[in-house]
Amino acid sequence: MDKLVISGSPHVHQNTSIPKLMYMVVIAMIPAMLVSFYMFGLGALRVFLIAVLSCYLFEYLIQRYLIKGPITINDGSALITGILLAFNVPSSIPWWMMVVGALVAIGMGKMSFGGLGKNPFNPALVGRVFMLISFPVEMTRWPKPIVSREYFSFAGVDDKVLDTVTGPTPLGVLQEKGVEGLSQTSNYADLMLGQMGGSMGEISAIALVIGGLYLLFRRVISWHIPVAYLGSSFALAAILWFANPTQYADPFFHLVTGGLILGVFYMATDYVSSPISAKGQIIFGVGAGVLTILIRVFGSYPEGVSFAILLMNAATPLINNRFKPKRFGHKPAKAA
Amino acid sequence: MEEVVIYAVVSMAGLGTAAAVILYFIARKFKVIEDPRIDEVEEALPAANCGGCGLAGCRAFAEAIVKNETLEGMNCPVGGNEVMEEIAGIMGLEAEKQEPYVAVVRCNGSKTNAPQKVLYDGPNTCQFAHALSAGESGCPNGCLGCGDCEESCDFDAIHMNPLTGLPEVVEENCTACNACVEACPRDIIELRPQGKKGKRIYISCVNTEKGGPAKKHCEVACIGCGKCVTACPFDAITMENNLAYIDPKKCKLCRLCVPICPTNAILEDNFPEMSEKIVEKAKENLKKQTAKKKEAAKATAEKKEAATAGAAKVTKTTKTDDKNTQKGSSGQQSNSDNKDAPDSSRSKDNEG
Amino acid sequence: MKALKTFKLGGIHPQEYKISADKPIEVLPIPKTVNIPVAQNLGAPSKVVVKKGEQVKTGQLIAKGEAFISANVHASVSGKVKKVDEVLDTSGYKRLAVTIQSEGDEWEEDIDTSEEIKKEITASQQEIIDKIQEKGVVGLGGATFPSHVKLKVPEGKTAEYLIINGVECEPFLTSDHRLMVEKGEELMVGIELLKKGLGVEKVLIGIENNKPDAIKYLSEVASQYENIEVQPLKVKYPQGGEKQLIKALLGREVPSGKLPIEVGCVVNNVGTAYAVYEAVQKNKPLVDRVVTVTGKNLEKPCNLQVRIGTPVQDLIDKAGGLPEDTGKVVNGGPMMGKALTSLEAPIVKGTSGVIVFPKGEATRVTQKTCIRCGKCVEACPMGLEPFYLAQLAEKELWDRAEENLIMDCIECGSCHYTCPSGRPLLDYIRVGKPNVGQMIKNRGN
Structure with a gap:
């Protein structure tokens, strides 16, 4: 017999680890990835590869040469950031913009704060918003699903065919033409399946929901943020719609278009940048939902999910401080 | 157009003046009148804010001195006598000369001396390891090797040696601020006077177990045999709870206790290498002292008839002591071996 | 069967591994x-x-x-x-x-060592308490709080319920389970004694429903008595904690820093109840107890009645000897037990089990960075934020740790159990607790 091991209790541990959790998230994203391959063809695969590889590369380089700490690229977080970043861009994005976006996401969004676990913002969203502001034209040039498949290759889009293969997103139509403009576009079944223009990962609500349910089922995420986020955005959109159906789109439209579902299940629930307690998570979800609809309806951008989540990320430390979990044996503090 | 410019300039100037006036009055109203000597004293202090003086920081120390108008009991261990004299100059007081102290690690239970018996698998803090178990070597008093002392040091003066698993003090950097002493959950580190030319002799063990178990845990444990107590010509060594202690105030650095320790638990710092001559002398001294103390005991025993039992005990211990004397010299080799590692790492620190 | 109850806040479901459950x-x-x-x-x-x-x-x-x-x-x-x-x-x-x-086994003359079950209770309330004190009965659930002290209800408080803890929520352990199945009759007499000693009317026995045989048998036996009710509970760790058990059974929440008597409850372990029976009815002091000796690689996992002071080695020998690949031996349950430094250590009154872990499971995974996933917060039965407390303790920010209720921690280990980063959260909290306690004490002076 060798030496006995001495350690504090507990002596049994749940069979879990960061990579395991991360890979479960990756599994959950597979349906949406398949949909994007189907809709956008090889161009989508190209963007995925560039995004993931450059995220890995930058994480490795920064850890190796700048931080000079342990190298943790195997924990799966770079993979998730890469996929999410790719989900958030149109498939026609030039390759070098994708690389720059990955650098910002990993370098500025994550590593500058000390790496995984310390970043206040969701790295993929940091990268996405950076790209949206820096390259507004390329980032809002949305390829049409299916039609655009054959026009893409690893080289990117040919400018000559641009007008035939790209078109606006439903939210863009809403922004420009108002509710009347919408009736010309597709029906709800198409929207749910992903028959619309948009970022690669956001188009198919159904695929995203399947993955989201998997995450909930495997207890990777808790229900608080998704439910609060969906509920509040739906409620606010419904109020506006009831007030004036000719001016505002109906709430179902808001749910299935744009990046809402993607944001709800995969980005707002990011462990690091969302609140800890159940109460805090509900506040976070409600805040993000309200902000999303406000930006969509009253803001100058057609889509507000990324901004809403980033804003709530910024509020997370405050929420964590204010909304503690329910303590056992302490009466909830009441105003005397 | 011109009007706009004039309005802008006038309104900005007006705002500025108003703000300046308000600020002036506020500054007057809330001005804190402070003894200027506090700043002077603080300036003289090393600004390490280590808390070695027992106060919250250098500012608190300066305030306390100025407020109480006395230097009694106040000492900045980091600055030492020089700084205290400077402060005395500012205050117009007399500074007490303090003997410089240095931190001394009283455990030699390195990985070879105190082999690992169980494997500790937990956070790298001595505090937790101490609360959890006796430690990897099984010695309930010895160094746990997690380096709480290293972490507590603000002066880069104590480092864990990965070879021995023990902390080592870098004398030049040590300010005797007491941080490591407080950090150690086992009270292994002690502040001792630096000694003449840094020469010190101390028992490098704090194990209070009886001889047998102590030796089982660690090759170089103090087994409480009491030989050094007998040998010391100056009565500087006392024995309590199976553990010898050398009083630095009484120790005359004669080195006569060092070679006779059967477990080499007595260490000396900054001495030239132990010569055969001193070893011989120490052995002789032990015999002499044993005889002397036996006689003294006898004398007291004769005086007090009641104490006969006590005298008998003394004779008994002396007999076993004689047997052990031979062992002492044979163990000498291993002693110097043990000391090699600390010395080499110390010189490394200097280079760095 | 009655509806299953449980506590709401936090809790985990470790794998049970009750391998010795059917060993008499x-x-x-x-x-x-x-x-x-x-x-x-x-x-x-x-x-x-x-x-x-x-x-x-x-x-x-x-x-x-x-x-x-x-x-x-x-x-x-x-x-x-x-x-x-x-x-x-x-x-x-x-x-x-x-x-x-x-040398042999000669008992004190006044001790009844026969097998016969003595049901009739002749002792008065005070006599029961005195007997329990005299015979050295302590809480056998692990905390070893002297039982006679527990029976003395402080002035101004009233005990309403006696709660008998047959939960045994720790994985691996089966000693209480076996006791309930084999010594049900004696147990009931012990419970009656505790009831009388405490002066309460109502008794609730909480048992997790992974022990259906114990629930069935004890319900049968309990039906012969008045006001003793067996309540099956959903399997959830740490239901055996006093506060969680009271919450599960009665829905009452013991206020922070207070004892169960604050909500009119006194909790005793089934082992304690059995020891009380022996002490009062048989005049037998607490000199032995049931210990589960178990482990995945152990040849013969078993439940042993062991004299106090027996070296752990003897128990392991009885269970087929220490397997080759042993990495760790734990005294107590796997969630809260202590790792042994030597097999010479004696069994004490609080030892409920000896668990042998193979080498692969003995050492912890390398600790990774905290990703703030909140799993520990979800698991904490006291509603604390273990990841935050551990950080505060690591940085020695004692006053903030106190504000965040570090002293409420019951050290159940659920946080470290769930942590995907393998962070020793409980270890750090354990570093913090005495320091915070000391700080509070100093402030009092």
Whole structure:
């Protein structure tokens, strides 16, 4: 017999680890990835590869040469950031913009704060918003699903065919033409399946929901943020719609278009940048939902999910401080 | 157009003046009148804010001195006598000369001396390891090797040696601020006077177990045999709870206790290498002292008839002591071996 | 079957591994020597009343508890007192203990060692309490709080319920389970005694529903008595914690820093109830207890009735010896037990199990960075934020740790269990608790 091991209790541990959790998230994203391959063809695969590889590369380089700490690229977080970043861009994005976006996401969004676990913002969203502001034209040039498949290759889009293969997103139509403009576009079944223009990962609500349910089922995420986020955005959109159906789109439209579902299940629930307690998570979800609809309806951008989540990320430390979990044996503090 | 410019300039100037006036009055109203000597004293202090003086920081120390108008009991261990004299100059007081102290690690239970018996698998803090178990070597008093002392040091003066698993003090950097002493959950580190030319002799063990178990845990444990107590010509060594202690105030650095320790638990710092001559002398001294103390005991025993039992005990211990004397010299080799590692790492620190 | 109850906040579901659940209790032969530590209970150590060389009989008093919270200790074997000296305890530190060399098994004359079940209760309330004190009964769930102290309801408080803890929520352990299945009749008498001693009317026995045989059998036995109710509970750790058990059974929440009596409850373990039966009805002091010896690679996992002071080695030998690849031996349950430094350590009153872990499961995974996933917060049955408390303790920010209720931690280990980064959260909280306690104490002065 060798030496006995001495350690504090507990002596049994749940069979879990960061990579395991991360890979479960990756599994959950597979349906949406398949949909994007189907809709956008090889161009989508190209963007995925560039995004993931450059995220890995930058994480490795920064850890190796700048931080000079342990190298943790195997924990799966770079993979998730890469996929999410790719989900958030149109498939026609030039390759070098994708690389720059990955650098910002990993370098500025994550590593500058000390790496995984310390970043206040969701790295993929940091990268996405950076790209949206820096390259507004390329980032809002949305390829049409299916039609655009054959026009893409690893080289990117040919400018000559641009007008035939790209078109606006439903939210863009809403922004420009108002509710009347919408009736010309597709029906709800198409929207749910992903028959619309948009970022690669956001188009198919159904695929995203399947993955989201998997995450909930495997207890990777808790229900608080998704439910609060969906509920509040739906409620606010419904109020506006009831007030004036000719001016505002109906709430179902808001749910299935744009990046809402993607944001709800995969980005707002990011462990690091969302609140800890159940109460805090509900506040976070409600805040993000309200902000999303406000930006969509009253803001100058057609889509507000990324901004809403980033804003709530910024509020997370405050929420964590204010909304503690329910303590056992302490009466909830009441105003005397 | 011109009007706009004039309005802008006038309104900005007006705002500025108003703000300046308000600020002036506020500054007057809330001005804190402070003894200027506090700043002077603080300036003289090393600004390490280590808390070695027992106060919250250098500012608190300066305030306390100025407020109480006395230097009694106040000492900045980091600055030492020089700084205290400077402060005395500012205050117009007399500074007490303090003997410089240095931190001394009283455990030699390195990985070879105190082999690992169980494997500790937990956070790298001595505090937790101490609360959890006796430690990897099984010695309930010895160094746990997690380096709480290293972490507590603000002066880069104590480092864990990965070879021995023990902390080592870098004398030049040590300010005797007491941080490591407080950090150690086992009270292994002690502040001792630096000694003449840094020469010190101390028992490098704090194990209070009886001889047998102590030796089982660690090759170089103090087994409480009491030989050094007998040998010391100056009565500087006392024995309590199976553990010898050398009083630095009484120790005359004669080195006569060092070679006779059967477990080499007595260490000396900054001495030239132990010569055969001193070893011989120490052995002789032990015999002499044993005889002397036996006689003294006898004398007291004769005086007090009641104490006969006590005298008998003394004779008994002396007999076993004689047997052990031979062992002492044979163990000498291993002693110097043990000391090699600390010395080499110390010189490394200097280079760095 | 009744509807299952459980507590709401936090909790985890560790794999059960109750491999020894169907192994009847066996009596371990009397060991050659026993080391009986004199401080086996929470509170002050007891005073030794025997000398080296003295002949003692089984059940003879060897250390007397003199402080308010302290308990008597009795010789667990008959023979000669070899020494009264310090021996190594489970954590490798020295503890004062009485070492007895066993010679035969001669009991004190007034102890009834027969198998017969004595149901009739003749003792008065005070007599019951005195007997429990005299015979050194302590809480056998693990905390070893002297039982007689628990029965004395502080002035101004009333006890409404006696709660019997048959939850055994720790994985691996089955000693309480076996006791309930095999000694149900005696247990009920013990419960009646506790009821009388405490002066309460209602008794609830909480048992998790992974022990259907115990629930069924005890419900049957309990039907012969008035006001004793068996309540099945959903399997969830740490349901055996006093506060969680009361919450599960009655929905009452013990206020922070208070004892269960605050909500009219007194909780006792089934093992304690059995010891009370033996002490009062049979006049037998607490000299033995049931210990589960188990482990995935152990040849013969078993439940043993063991004399206090028996070396752990003897138990493991009985269970087929230590497997080749042993990496860790734990005294107590896998969630809250202590790792042993040596197999020479004695079984004490609070030892509910000895668990042998293979090498692969002995060492922890390398600790990774905290990703703030909040799993520990979800799991914490006290509603704390373990990841945050651990950070505060690591940075020695004691006052903020206190604000965040570090002292409410019951050290159940659920946080470390769930942590995907393998962070030793409980270890750091354990570093913090005494420091915060000291700070609070200093402030009081």
